[in-house]
Every structure is written in structure tokens, then in C-alpha cells.
Amino acid sequence: MTISDNLMGALAPLPVLIPMLAAAATLVVGRRPRFQRVITLIALIGVVAVSGLLLYLADRDGTTAVQVGGWDSPIGITLVVDRLSAMMLVVSSVVLLAVMIYAIGQGIRDGSEAQPVSIFLPTYLALTAGISNAFLAGDLFNLYVGFEVLLAASFVLLTLGASADRVRAGVSYVMVSMVSSLIFLAGIAFAYAATGTLNMADMALRFDNIPPGTRTAIFAVLLVAFGIKAAVFPLSAWLPDSYPTAPAPITAVFAGLLTKVGVYAIIRAHSLLFPQGELDNVLMVCGLLTMVVGIMGAIAQSDIKRLLSFTLVSHIGYMIFGIALSTTSGLSGAIYYVAHHIIVQTTLFLVVGLIERQAGSSSLRRLGGLAAASPILAIVFLIPALNLGGIPPFSGFIGKVALLQAGAADASALAWILVAGGTITSLLTLYAVARVWTKAFWRARADAPEGDLADVSPSALIDESEEDIAFVDREDVGKIPVFMLIPTVGLVIVGLALTVFAGRIIDISDRAAKDLQDRSIYIDAVLGNHRPVPVDEAPVAADDPAVAPSTDAPNSDVPNTDVPNTDAPNTEEAPR
Template sequence: MTLPADLVQTLTPLPVLIPMLAAAITLIGGRRPRFQRVVTMAALVAVLVVSVLLLYLADRDGISALQVGGWDSPIGITLVVDRLSAIMLVVSSIVLLAVMGFAAGQGVHDGTERQPVSIFLPTYLALTAGVCNAFLAGDLFNLYVGFEVLLAASFVLLTLGASADRVRAGVSYVMVSMVSSLIFLVGIAFAYAATGTLNLAQMATRLDGVPTGTRMAIFGVLLVAFGIKAAVFPLSTWLPDSYPTAPAPVTAVFAGLLTKVGVYAIIRAHTLLFPQGDLDNVLMVCGLLTMLVGILGAIAQTDIKRLLSFTLVSHIGYMVFGIALSTEHGLSGAVYYVAHHIIVQTTLFLVVGLIERQAGSASLRRLGGLAAASPVLALVFLVPALNLAGIPPFSGFIGKVALLQAGVAHPSALSWILVGGGTVTSLLTLYVIARVWTKAFWRARADAPEGDLADVGPSALIDESEEDIAFGDRADVGKMPVLMLIPTIALVAVGLSLTVFAGPFIEITNRTATDLQDRSIYIDAVLGPGYAEQATALETSPPGEQPEGGIR
């Protein structure tokens, strides 16, 4: 069956509208948890289906732009679907659906009388809408709105349960996010002052005529804002203290997805607005330091959640590496690695939630014997862990090889240093994963320094406040609910599919990188055919010889 080309116009706003409408419905039905869960799961399934269709249409027909409300660009709100945004929508919707299945399974197992699902589900749907809006945004301010929607929702999710640790982490997260948002606003103001527009396509054409120093200043401000959100060193120190305190489903979706929204913004800004490569060397240095500092921090951790938070920071460096190369192969590898890392990192944090259920703790000082106690759990951990470490033939290996090959092909000496840093980081990641395996799964529980404390129940491990226990963290030690295990296994399978279907997917990321390298495709899709060529002619023509009528 052939889908009509204009179907994309109808589908484009749905990834934002569906979760927002579902959030309103679940908020109204706050006293009916089962109804809330059904509405939430249906909405997320619908978002996934729409996202897959958008990816198919974007890959078949190219970029499509929707002018919301009938206002022509660059005046109105523009939503843009290209291969990059569609890939991000598909991967994000898969993760959001799987994590919601995990959370729903936890709610079914624990009961809903004392769980704040009436707040959790609408907020989760609002987070989904914010993420999708950020990926579809065709103007800088709408991108800011998407960030703010998902950040407002994340504030609530992060502090859910109101324990002392969560409130403390939430305050830190709120402060960092507010600073990031303020810097983003300053960057928006600078960009508007320099170009007179916030439409990304029109801004791309006008920035070419802005003096180099001013252009670099604008890019620098935006990079700081996006770097905080993406946890790029030295702007990443907030992350390891913020994520591990949240409930397992929240930690998983935060770790796997939210930082990648920042990475997406860096890719979009670098390729569309600032393709001149003025700050590529700065990005390379930041990518190298992000990889090394992150993985060295992971080596020092004894709590698996904090350890994985540091590996999360570390592997953001690979993505920055690919972006900074400013080549088609580098961008293709970065996009592939973003998709891989979203899936694998989310899976590992869900596995940690299962470990807490099985053993009562996520501390390596208390864990041991998990391979014998639960072979299924051991396998569910081992596959994504090896994938994260880049062991062949998993997708982590494929993504790293693609990035390292792009680095070797790059003419600068700094890229070779990054290749070495990426190789060292990969080896240290394997060491960190092996350390978790030997301590938590392989050795006997009796050999753990605090092994006698891990199975005494939640009272010895967490504050027994009503709020903490209400969300079900580390309750029912020794039981691993099937409804929480199934979504985790499903994500493991999705991660493996990136290996099995690596060839076709890399072909899509190659086409994505080709589009990103040719800005005129995006500009003409948003502003009309020939706009990019006309704008270039106007910029390069001598005074008095500009094309008749100019450009908008």
C-alpha cells in the first residue's frame, strides 16, 4: 500500500497533540488509576505509530514543513519533519512506551492506593509532548518552548515522593535547568537581534551575512545552553547527583532520553545555523574531556545508578565527537550512536530497577550472587551492558567504529587524539561493566562487604517515609514482577535489532547526514523552492545588483 505524500501534513502535529490531550484526560480521571493507565498506554502507542509513519514518509519523500494555524513562514509556528527529527521521534517513542509499560507493571504489582499515579501519568504525557515538540520545532523559540515543557514535567517527576534526597536533587536540577533556560533565552535574543527572525530556516540564510565574531558569540551562547542540557563537560557535573535519586522509571527515561534532546539541538544548530565550523575545535576538546572525565568518574562509583550516570556523561562525548568532525560520516555515526545510546542506556537503568527488586539494593558493596539467584536478570543485564561497552557485533561496536573511522579520515591532528580517547574510553567502559558483573552477579553474596544488609527489606535501605514507600522503590525484595520484566526484555530486543538491521539503519543515517550537510534542502522545504539559492545570490551580489524583489 502506497501512502499519500500529503499525509505527512496531517500526521506532523500529532506527536505533540496526542500526549497533551491524553494528559488532560488522565488528569480529569485522576481517581481512576486503571483508566489513566489505559489512556496513557493508548496515547503512547499512537505516538509510536505516527512517528514510524513520519519516518517512512520523510525517508521516502524528504523534508516536510507544516505552518501551524495557517500563518506562512517565517511569521507563524513551523513544524518540520526531516529524517533526523523523525528518527528521534521513533526512538524516543519506543523508549517512552517501554518505560511506561515498566511503570504500569510496577503500579499493578504494588497496588495504586498509595502511589501518586494521578500526578505521574499526566506529567509523563506532558514530558512526551515537550520532547516531541522540541524535535519538530522549526523556529528557535518553539524549540525553547519544547525544552521548557519537558523541563517543567521533569521537575515534578524527579521529586515524586518528596523524600529528602529527591527534593535535594530536584532543587539542584531546577537551579541548573533555570540557568540553562536563561542562557538559552539570551542566545535567542542575540540571534534575533542579529538576524531579525527566529525561524531556523530564515535565520540560517541571514547568519551568513553576520560578522564572524558576532556569529561565533551567538553559537557559543547557544552551545552553553545546549551543553548543559546534554551534559557535555564541563557542564555535566549536575547529572550524576540528580538522576540516581528518582524512581526507576523516571531515572530510565531521564538518562536515556532527556540529554539526547540537548544533543539533537546541538546537531540542528551546528548543521543548519553554524555550518562554518568556527567552534569545531572547542567541540572536539569538550567531546574528549566528556568521554574521559565521565568514564573515570564511573570507575570510582560503588552504586550502579551513579556508575551508569557517569557512563551516560562519558558516552555523550562520542556524539559530540561525531558532530565536531563536520563531515557526512561523522554526522551519520553520531546519529546512529544517539539512537543506540538512548535504547541501551534506558534499558540498563530499567535493569537496575529490577536489581533493586531482586536484591534490595543497587550498591555493589551489598550485591552478589545475582547470576545464580536470577539467570534471567543476569542475561537482561549482560546483553545491553556488552552493547554499551562496544563489544562486537553489538550496535555499540558498530557506532563506535563508524565514529572512529570518521575521525581517522578527518585531516586534523585533534581528531586523531579523539580517536585515541574514544578507544581508551571504550576499554574503560568494558572494565566498568566487567566490575559490575563480577561484583553484583558473579561473586557470592557472602563475599560482599555489606552483603548481609541487602536483603533485609526496604526499612534498612531507604527512609520509611510514607512518600518513599508509596512509589514502590525497592519494596518486595526478592520478587521481580513479570510486568516490569517484559518491557525491559522488549527494550533489549530493540537494542539487538539495531545490530541485526544495522545496514538498513545506517543507510538511513547516511541519508540523514547528507541532508544535514546540504542546508538548502531544509531551507527550501520551509520557505519555498529556490529560497536558499535566491538568498545566496542576494548575499553575494554587488550593491545595486540584487535580484528584483529581494527576499523576505
Template sequence: MTDSTQLIAVLTPLPVLVPLLAAACTLVLGRRPRAQRWITLPALVSVVAISAVLLFLADRDGTTAVQVGGWESPIGITLVVDRLSALMLVVSSIVLLAVMMYAIGQGISDGNDDQPVSIFLPTYLALTAGVCNAFLAGDLFNLYVGFEVLLAASFVLLTIGGSADRVRAGVSYVMVSMVSSIIFLAGIAFAYAATGTLNFADMALRMDEVDSATRNAIFAVLLVGFGIKAAVFPLSAWLPDSYPTAPAPVTAVFAGLLTKVGVYAIMRTHSLIFPQGALDNVLLVSGLLTMLVGIFGAIAQNDIKRLLSFTLVSHIGYMIFGIGLGSVTGLSGSIYYIAHHILVQTTLFLVVGLIERQAGSSSLRRLGGLAAASPVLAVVFLIPALNLGGIPPFSGFIGKVALLQAGAADGSVLAWILVAGGTATSLLTLYVVARVWSKAFWRARADAPEGGLADVSPSALLDQSGRTIAFDQRADVGRMPGPMLAPTVGLVVVGLALTVFAGPLVRISDRAAENLRDRSVYITAVLGDDDGSVDTEQPSREEAPR
């Protein structure tokens, strides 16, 4: 075993173990918020550093599998570090750290009365462990465990504050997530019945011997389970009603990150276990409808949170587009676009939290004049908004161009329809963010239909006709705390780094996509080929007319 392999073996479990241990410590110190923060921040910083080292080693040395507990694969728990999982760890850990700093800044500014930090920090760390576990999982059941940790933690985070809207949204979210988990568990049962294993690499070999109809049925069940979590149309209706009610940090990490875990699961199982391409047309059509339905929903919204929730759904379609194409170019474009979208979408939801601080509302009917009131806030919104819209030379443009080129290279009728749909979605996204800019930032606040109500507190008194007759001014209106602004600006800078360092990052995405297409790399890393008994040749794709 080389020194590099030993280092990876030591580091690989840490992105899961460090947050779990920190969560236990912060739970014990529930009555000492400052001590909780001093544990949480170093823990998340260490996860960022460990993930960066894993990405460097994975890109230099290739895929490495770590067997937990001394049990050999495919029996034991396997954690796998390759370029895709390491890149997802790095981007996710950066976002999780920034959002935590934002949340801590918000808690310091508000005090701890409205935000039960004693619960928030341990739960957030558990969420971090679940995300990292999902990316490192080398078998279906461990992936399921990661999803369940996410579900338990996200329900607590979604209902923090105990308001009726949050509890209602939390119950809806949990019901949908439970249905998704049940379907996922059924898919695991079907896969195990067909192959006798849950290890990804072992299942990839055995699934080739399963009847094609049975194999496609198993993949379809798993796609439904993952599609709900990823908010892929027609399984995305739950998302716009669930996310906007949560506190700004929770909404940001949910919108930016959690749906991408579902996309990652689709990408991993599609390329490794079901590479024959029988359901690629289903993925392409679903990707197209996700793009269009999401962006049309965004156009109809007047609340920035709901608007961004619909754009989130819409841009999931780009990622599914690349996965459905199945080519190296398409997968590379999807990988790069996932990294881009995690950063940009999270940043925009954090900016919405700052808008609510500055103006007292996130409704476009009540906002106006923000560019004059806070030029810094205007810049912090404008950069990620243009990035989301795909304006060159930002990373959103680079990712979309890569996906459109992959569609053009495919050359099928359906792929060209996706190219047209992706272009239209990009233009409509630009229209949506320009609408937010013109109404919230550029026009005078006096011109807003409800401009005088932006800073009304939720306890405003209304008469029988619904008119406001008395209200208390919100105490936090007009304040944009530095501890909340700093991590938001930091994410803007990291998003710009995706553009500045687009060349190296695209090359990493290309190499990750090549590994996905050549699944022998993954299988050999997990099962080995010393005895020559492992056949790692990728089966030919079952091409269906598009």
C-alpha cells in the same frame, strides 16, 4: 499538494497533540487509575505508529515542513519532518512506551500508595509532548518551549514520592535547568537581534550576513545552554547527583532520552545555522574531556545507578565527537550512536530497577550471586552491558567504529587524539560493566562486604556507631514482576534489532547526515525557492588548524 504531502501535514502535529490531549484526559480522571492507563497506553502506541509512518515518508520523499495555523514561514510556527527528526521520534517514542509500561507494572505491583499515579501519568504524557515538540521544532523559540515543557514535567517526575533526597535532587536539577534556560533565552534574544527572525531556515540565510565574531558569540551562548542540558563537560557535574535518586522509570527515561534532546539541538543548530566550523575545535576538545572525565568517574563508583550516570556522561562525548568533525561520516556515526545509546542506556537503568527488586539494593558492596538467583536477570543485564561496552557485533561497536573511522578520515592531530580517547573510553567502559558483572552477578553474596544488608529497609534502626541493630525486611525483595520484566526484555530486543538491521539503519543515518551537510534541503523545504530568491548554497567552512 500530493497525497504524501497531505498525509505528512496531517500526521506531523500529532506526536505533540496526542500526548497533550491524553494528558488532559488523564488529569480529569485522576481518581480512576485504570481509566488513566487505558488512555495512556493507546496514546503512546499511536505516537510510535505515527512516528514510524513519518520516518518512512521522510526517508522516501525527503524533508517536509508544515505551517501551523495557516501562517506562512518564517512568521508562523513551523514543524519540520526530515530523516533526523523522524528517526529521533521513532526511537524516543519506543523508549517512552516501554518505560511507561514498566512504570505501570511497578505501580500495579506496589499499589498506588508510594507512587501517585494520578500525577505521574499526565506529567509523563506532557514530557512526551515536550520531547516530540523539540524534535519537530522549526524555530528557536518553539525549541525553547519544548525544553520548558520538559523542565516542568521532569521536576514533577523527579520529586515523586516526596523523600528528602528526591526533593533535594529535584531542586538542584531545576536550578541548573533554569540557568540553562536563561542562557538559552539570552541566545535567542541575541540571534533575533542579529537576524530579525527565529525561524531556523530563515536564520540560516541571514546569519551568513552577520559578522563572524558576532555569529560565533551567538553560537557560543547557545552551545552553553544546550551543553548543560546535554551534560557536556564541563557542564555535566549536576547529572550524577540528580538522576539516581528518582524512581527507576523516571531515571531511565531521563538518562536515556532527555540529554539526547540537548545533543539534537547542538547538532541541528551547528549544521544548519552555524556550519562554518569556527567552534569545531571547542566541540572536539569538549567531546574528548566528556568521554574521559565521565568514564573515570564511573570507575570510582560503587552504586550501579551512579556508575551508569557517569557512563551516560561519558558516551555523550562520542556524539559531540561526530558533531565536531562535521563530516557526513561523523554526523552519520553520531546519529546512529544517539539511537543506540537512547535504547541501551534506558534498558540498563530499567535493569537496575529489577536488580533492586531482586536483591534489595543497587550498591556493589551489597550485591552478589544474582546470576544464580535469577539467570533471566543476568541475561537481561549482560546483553545491553556488552552493547554499551562496544563488543562486536553489537550496535555500540558499529557506532563507535563509524565515529573512529570519521576521525581517522579527518586526519588532523586533534581528530587522532579523539580516536585514541574514544578507544580508551570504550575499553574502560567494558572494564566498568565487567566489574558490575563480576561483583553483582558472579561472586557469592556472602563475599560482598555488606552482603547481609542488601535487603534492609530504609527504616532500619542504627545504634550510635552506625551499626544496624534492628530492621524490617523489604517486602518486595526477591520479586521481579512480569509487567516490569516484559518491557525491559522488549527494549533488549529492540536494541538487538539495531544490530540485526544495522545496514538499513546506517543507510538512513547516512542520508540524514547528507541532508544535514546540504542545508539547502531544509531551507528549500521551509522557505521554498519558487521565486528564485532563496540562496541555499552552503557557505565554506572556516577551517581552523586542529
């Protein structure tokens, strides 16, 4: 084992271990919010540093597997670091750190006394650990555990504050997630019954000997489970109603990251376990419908949060398109687009939080004049909005061009339909964000249909007896805290970096896609010397000429036939 392998083995568990230990520490100092925040920031900075080093080592030295607890594969828990998982760790850790700084700057929802601040930080760290565990998992059950950690933490974060809308959205989210988890668990049971293992590398080898119909059925069950988590149409109806009710930092994390964990699971299952492509056409149709239905829903919205939630659904379709092509160029484009979309979508939801703080609402019917009132806010919205719309030379344009080129190279009728659908979706996305710009930033606030109500809290419109009616009565409205603005601008810069360094990042995604296409790299890294002997490498049969009895044997009385004579006993001892 080389020094690099030892270093990777020491670093691989840390993206999961650091936030879990930090979560325990924040619970111990729960009565000291400052200590909690310091511990959380140190832990997240550590995860960013470790993830960056893992990406460097994985890109330089290739895939590495770590056996946790001293049990060899395929029995023990395996963590796998390859270019794909390391890239996802880097992007997710950067986003999680930026959102945490934003939340601290917001005072954990403006420092409301009703907000259980001491619960937020350890739960957020548990969410971080669940995300990291999902990206590193080398077996299906450990992936399931990562999803369940995400589910538990997500429900707590989604319902913080315990308002009626949040509890209602939280219950809906948990019910949908529980259904997804049950389907996933059923898929794990079916896969284990068919292969006798949960280790994905070992399972990949054994699936080759499973009848195609059984294999396709198991893949379909897992796709439904992952499709719900990734919000793939027609399994995406839950998302637009769940995310907009949460505070801005939580909505940003959910929109930017959680759906991409589902996309990652689809990539891993499709490329490693089921590379035969039986359901590629189904995935293409789902990708097309996800793009078109999502963007049509976005155009119909008058609230920025809901509009962005529908664009989130829509752009998942691009990633599914790249996966379904089953080519290196398609996978590379999908990986790059996942990284781009995590950054840009998170940034836009953080900007919406700033808009709500500045103007008291996220409804387009109440907003106007924001460009004149806050030029900085206009800039930090405009750049990621154009990026999402795919305007050259931003990373959104680069990612879409890569996917459309991969579709054109496929040259099938369905791929060409996807190319046309992707182009139309990009144009409609640009129309949707341009509509937000013209209504919220460009027009005068007096021209908004409900511009006079923008300063009034939504609950006050229902209950006139509420004491704290107007946002303008609070001293902090209209002022953007520095620690809310800095991480937002930081993510805008990261999004621009995806454009400036697009060549290098696409090179990494190309190498990651090639690794995914060559399953033996992953399988050899995980199983090593414990790799089972394939059927075609098993000992040859007795009728093979290499081991068949020689016709020159001294027993000339025995007839030279292909089938030995079993009627007469063999009275001579076989030569040794």
C-alpha cells in the same frame, strides 16, 4: 501539493497533540487509575505508530514542513519532519512506551499509598509532548518551549514521593535547568537581534551576512545552553547527583532521552545555523574531556546507578566527537550512536530497577550471587552491558567504529587524539560493566563487604525506629512482575535489532547526515516560495554591462564616461 505532503502535514503535529490531549483526558479521569493507564498506553502506542509512519515517509519523500495555525513561514510556527527528527521520534516513542509499561508493572513505585499516582501519568504524557515538540520545532522559540515543557514535567517526576533526597535532587536539577533556560533565552534574543527572525531556516540564510565574530559569539551562547542539557563536560557535574535518586522508570527516561534532546539541539544548530565550523576544535576538546572524565568517574563508583550515570556522561562525548568533525560520515556515526545509546542506556537503568527489587539494593558492596538467584536478570543485564562496552558485533561496536573511522578520515592531529580517547574510553567502559557483573552477579553474596545489609532499607540504617525495616518482610521482593520484565526484554531485543539491521539503519543515518550537510534541503522545505532573495541574486548594479547605458545612444553630445555627468541637466528624455 502531493498526497504524501498532505499526509505528512496531517501526521506531523500528532506526536505533540496526542500526548497533550491524552494528558488532559487522564486528568479528567484522575480518580480511575485503570482508565488513566488505558488512555496513556493507547496514546503512546499511537505516537509510536505515527512516528514510524513519519520516518517511512520522510525517508521516502524527503523533508516536509508544516505551518501551524495558517500562518506562512517564517512568521508562523513551523514543524519540520526530516530523517533526523523522524528517527529521533521513533526511538524516543519506543522508549517512552516501554518505560510506561514497566512503570505500570511496578505499580507506579510498588503501589505506595504516598505516591501521587494520578499525577504521574499526565505528567509523563506532558513530558512525551515536550520531547516530540523539541524534535519537530522549526524555530528557536518553539524549541525553547519544548525544553520548558520538559523542565516542568521533569521536576514533577523527579520529586514524586517527596522524599528528602528527591526534593534535594529535584531542586538542584531545576536550578541547573533554569540557568540553562536563561542562557538559551539570551541566545535566542541575541540571534533575533542579529537576524530579525526566529525561524531557523530563515535565520540560517541571514546568518550568512552576519560578521563572523558576532555569529561565533551567538553560537557559543547556544552551545553553553545546549551543553548543559546534554551534560557535556565541564557542564555535566549536575547529572550524577540528580538522576540516581528518582524511581527506576523516571531515571531510565531521563538518562536515555533528556540528554539526547540537548545533543539533537547541538546537531541542528551546528549543521543548519552555524555550519562554518568556527568552534569545531572547542567541541572536539569538550568531547574528549567528556569521554575521559565521565568514564573515570564511573570506575570510582560503588553504586550501579551512579556508575551508569557517569557512563551516560562519558558516551555523550562520542556524539559530540561525531558532530565536531563536520563531515557526513561523522554526523552519520553520531546519529546512529544516539539511537543506540538511547535504547541501551534506558535498558540498563530498567535492569537496575529489577536488581533493586530482587536484591533490595543497587550498591556493589551489598550485592552478589544474582546470576544464580535470577538467571533471567543476569541475561537482561549482560546483553546491554556488553553492547554499551562496544563488544563486537553489537550496535555499540558498530557505532564506535563508524565514529573512529570518521575521525581517522579527518586525519587531523586533534581527530587522532579523539580516536585514541574513544578507544580507551570504550575499554574502560567494558571494565566498568565487567566490574558490575563480577561483583553483583558472579561472586557469592556472602563475599560482599555489606552483603548482610542488602535486605535492609537504606532509611532503616539511619532510623532504627522505622517499622518497615526489612525488604524481606515484603511479599513482592525477589519476584519480578511480568510487566516489568517484558518491556525490559523488549528493549534488549530492540538493542539487538540495531545490530541485526545495522546496515539499513546506517543507510538512513547516512541520508540524514547528507540532508544536514546540504542546508538548502531544509531551507527550501520550510521557506518554499517565501525564501528571500540572496544578496548575490539581487538586481545588479547600474555599472553592470547588462544594464549600463548603451554607447550607441542617440545623445552623442554626452561624453562616454563610466561616471555620468551630474553637472549639466539631462534635457533629453531617456528612451523608453
